[in-house]
Every structure is written in C-alpha cells, then in structure tokens.
C-alpha cells in the first residue's frame with residue numbers, strides 16, 4: 001500500500017480522518033445547507049452519472065495521449081513520463097482551453113444534473129463560472145492548503161466549488177483534502193472576510209491572502225497545533241464534493257504506485273442572480289486570477 005503523505009510529510013494515523021458523507025435527499029436545500037454549515041463541506045456519493053464522468057475522463061486523457069503524456073488505454077490515465085506537447089502545440093493556452101472545453105467534460109461540469117444539485121445547495125438557481133480548473137495531477141504533485149475566498153470574492157460572495165473527481169481517485173492518488181473544522185478558524189477567516197477584494201484583487205494580493213497564513217508551517221504541524229485532522233476519502237467517479245470559500249483545503253500527494261495521473265475538475269457556482277461580469281471567470285476566454293486564462297493553469301504545462 002502507498003504511503004499517505006501531504007507535501008512530502010507522512011500523515012500520521014491520528015491526524016487522518018474520513019470526510020462525512022451526506023446521506024440525505026439531494027433536492028433538500030435545508031438539509032444540504034445544514035450539512036454544509038456543520039462540516040464546511042458536502043460529500044455526495046453517486047450524484048452524477050458514472051458513465052458520463054468516465055466519458056469525460058476518456059476525452060481528457062485521449063487529448064493527453066495524443067501529445068504522448070498518457071499511455072493507452074488512455075482512460076487508465078497512466079503517465080508515460082514524456083511529453084510532445086510543446087512540439088505539437090505552439091500555443092499551450094489554446095491547447096488547454098480546448099481540452100477544458102471538451103464536450104463530454106462540459107456535459108459533466110455544466111450539464112443539468114450538476115446545475116440542479118448546486119441550485120439545491122445554494123437554495124436558488126445556480127450558475128457555473130465559464131472558467132473551470134481541470135487538474136491532471138501527476139505522481140509527486142500536490143495542491144498546497146489554501147482558502148478559496150480571496151480568489152472569488154468580488155461580484156458574488158456566495159461562490160461555492162463543486163470538486164468533481166473524473167474517475168475513481170483513491171487516497172493513494174492524492175485526492176482533495178480538507179482541514180477539519182477550518183470553517184471555524186476565525187483568526188484566519190476574519191482578515192479575509194474583512195478585506196476589500198472586490199476593489200483590489202491583484203494576483204499577488206489574492207495568493208498571499210489565500211496561502212500565506214496557512215503555510216507558515218507544514219500541514220502536519222499546522223493540524224497538530226490546532227488539534228484537528230486532515231479529512232479525505234476514496235473518491236469514486238460520480239461523486240461530488242462541495243465547499244465554500246472558508247473551508248481550508250488542498251490535496252494529498254499523488255503516490256500512485258502505478259504512475260496514475262489524478263484527474264479532477266473544480267467548477268465554481270454562484271447564484272444566477274448575482275453579477276456574472278467578472279472577466280476573470282466569465283466570457284469566451286476568461287482571464288483567470290493571474291490574467292493569462294487557461295494558459296496560466298498548471299494543467300497547461302506538460303505533465304513531464
């Protein structure tokens with residue numbers, strides 16, 4: 001069995017916990033919101049059609065296979081350790097945009113089932129951002145802990161993330177992780193809540209607010225100091241994990257013993273009635289937080 005690590009620190013058993021599954025009605029807004037408020041997240045099993053999700057996985061990995069990064073059968077997602085992406089595509093921005101806008105992928109991330117689910121969570125008609133973050137995470141890679149609020153605070157303050165595993169993502173492959181009870185860390189949350197990100201959201205400012213305070217030490221020490229655990233689970237294709245801007249999260253390290261790339265997508269939803277004119281997240285070619293849109297994302301860089 002693979003070692004469980006986060007940012008290359010072994011995760012001791014006593015700091016490991018399982019995310020609490022939501023077993024209620026997926027249409028019951030009050031029940032979903034109460035779970036969200038209590039835990040800081042909602043984990044829904046089999047909320048999306050598994051075959052749809054696997055088709056999206058296949059679509060993405062076929063594109064990465066065409067540039068030599070993923071072996072065949074592509075749907076297995078095994079990294080080759082090589083890449084012809086830069087030779088094959090002069091414009092990495094356009095390449096990544098086209099992968100992120102694949103038809104099967106968008107059916108999962110923007111189709112009726114997830115909209116219905118997110119509308120129930122928000123208690124009002126929900127609208128997804130046009131910009132999505134598709135994350136093929138090769139073995140050895142990780143997402144550091146951060147809060148999302150600084151990125152998305154602006155025109156809407158009710159943005160929630162739907163994190164969608166595109167395939168089964170066991171613990172060994174470095175799925176999403178959340179810090180238990182982090183929705184109540186007022187010392188970290190209040191400065192973010194009180195900051196005026198609507199009028200100033202330069203990338204530096206946002207990155208600093210999202211990452212710096214929680215990464216002064218490593219995640220294991222951070223959790224020990226606060227007396228909390230890191231929560232994750234073995235995700236399956238069809239699951240959806242939902243959280244707001246004040247839940248501290250990142251990923252475990254991808255320690256897949258077979259070299260499998262962890263594939264997931266994070267999609268932001270907000271009330272449809274809130275302004276949707278933020279050029280970072282809406283439009284034909286959204287600029288993203290850093291300004292370079294899809295080309296700025298980690299996924300735009302070759303896997304090897």
Ligand SMILES: O=C(O)CCC(=O)C(=O)O
Nearest residue numbers: 135143161163250251266
């Ligand atoms: O998938 C990951 O590695 C991180 C996802 C994330 O940070 C997010 O959904 O906000």
